[in-house]
Amino acid sequence: MAGMEKHYFGRGNTAAGLYTLYDSILGGLDTVFVINGQTGPGTSRILGELADAWKNTDWTKHYIHEPLDHERLEGIILEEARIGIIDGNAWSPDPVLEGTEIRIIDAAQTLRKELQEEAEALAAAREPEIAALYAKAYDSFSNTLRIHDDWEKIYIDHLDREKANSIAADFALNYLRPISAKKADITRRFLGAATWRGAVDYVPNLTESVRTRIFVKGRPGSGKSTMFKKIAKEAEIRGINTEIYHCGFDPASLDMLVFPELSLAIFDSTAPHEHFPSREGDSILDMYELAIEKGTDEAYAEQIPVVSSRYKYSMKNSISILAEVKKFRDEVWDAYGAAIDSKSLRRVADQIIHQVEILTNTSATL
Template sequence: MAGLEKNYFARGNTAAGLYTLYDSVLKGLDTVFVINGRTGSGTSELLNELAEAWRQTDWTKHYIHDALDQERLEGIILEEARIGIIDGNAWSADPVLEGTEIRILDARQTQREELLEEAEIGTKQQELEIGTLYQNAYDTFLITLRIHDEWEKFYIDHLDRETANRITSEFADHYLIPVRSKKASITRRFLGAATWQGAVDYVPNLTADLRTRIFVKGRPGSGKSTMFKKLAKEAEARGIDTEIYHCGFDPNSLDMLIFPELSLAIFDSTAPHEHFPVREGDSILDVYELAIQPGTDEAYADEIAGIRARYTSSMKKSIGFLTEAKRIRDEVWEAYDAATDQAALKALAVDIIRQVEALTNTSTLANE
């Protein structure tokens, strides 16, 4: 039977700039293959080839998506095999992980050298334009976040902190029961990202196999992220493994916690990642109803409507910069794609599969 498939992001286009959690995502793996070199869409195609080759294996596959374009992959992790395959352009120029073997693969071998040189020279100006567009997006995301801060203040000022703390403590005491005494493992990821198409999230996929899912409803500033931070700290103190999912817009904020040993998730289920209970084990925790002074929405309806409109407009402007960056990047990648030897790309994929087979004593390509 094919293993589980998990989808998420390791990087985000955020109000704090391009923010990466790769060091946490890859921590604890035995081997990481790093694909270095400019290949246009080639690395994503290679990763798709690998994903398809391992589709029916019983490993849990982690698919790490490109924060600009979620349709493209920039990494795969084979959980039980403790192996990762990562686009070196997405991680770092000099990757280091304590206790992990790093195997560097040169993707230039898949390129026709003379065409590669033409692509590198011909796309210099476009690369500069892409960099400027990203910076414009990040600057506008920061402006958008400051507008969001204005929105939050209405609810922060009317938050019953004693009730909010009680909700957090009661949740911890009811749900965070250690399975056994040990040191907790903490992993940080992004459940969603601000892509060229707007906000995208993988909450349904990441929580699909969990027994209990708590959908937290509320308003900006109603204490959701603060509650998650306190619960994450409490879980670590109790030795409970925790997957911490940061907000793809503001990485200093948390959007979801998953406790795999407890088959439990608690997550911010408001826009732009709004979801609703659909099965047994799902429930809603509405912190607005429980901890915000009644009538707050009504008392400040006009002011909040104005802020919401400014926030939406600013966010749309930010996404517009990413859309243009994606358009130009596609043009750049077309130039590199033209330099790619598809047979060599497939040969590199086969080489990675063979190395993984040797590491895991498996035979994905046994019949080839």
């Protein structure tokens, strides 16, 4: 039977700029293959070949998606094998992980030299435009966050902090029961991202295997992220392994905690990643009902629609800029794609597969 699949993001186009969590995601692995070289869509295609080759294996596969275009991969982790494969352009030009063997794979060998120069010339010409658009997008996301802060303030000013703190304490008391005395393993990821198409999240996939799912509802500023931070800290104190998922818009905020040992997940289930209970073991925790002063929505009935509209307009503008980025990048990637030699690309994938076979004493076929 094929192993479980997990989908998430390692980076995000955020209000804090391009933000990465790869050092946490790749930490603790025995071996990381870093695919280097400017090849446009080449690395994504190599990762796609690897995903197909390992599709029916028993390993738990982590598929790490690209934040601009979630339909492309920029990394794979084979959990039980403790092996990662990562696009060097997405992670670091000088990768260093304590206790991890780094194996560099040259993807530039997949390019036909006669077309490579044309692609590189186009990339050099488009690079300033793409960089300027990214900077513009990040400025727009930052402005959007300031608007969101205005929205949050309405509810923060009417938050019962004592009640909010007691909710976090009650959760820890009722759910965070340590299995054994040990140091907690903490991993940080993004459950979603602001892509050129808009917000994309993998909450259903990341929580499908847990028995207990708590859907946290509430308004902006109703204490959800603060509660998650308190719970995460308490879990760490108790030695409970925790997957911490940061907000793909504001990485300083948290959107979800998963505790694999407890088969438990608690997550912000409001827009843009709004989900609803659908099975046994699901429940709702409504922070607005529990911790916000009654009648707040009614008291600010005129202001709330205005700030909400400003926020949505600004977010839509931010996403439209990312769509412009993709348009220019696709032009460059099409040039690189034309330069890729498919047989050479297959050989690079085979090379990685062969090395993984040796490391794990297994076999896979393309």
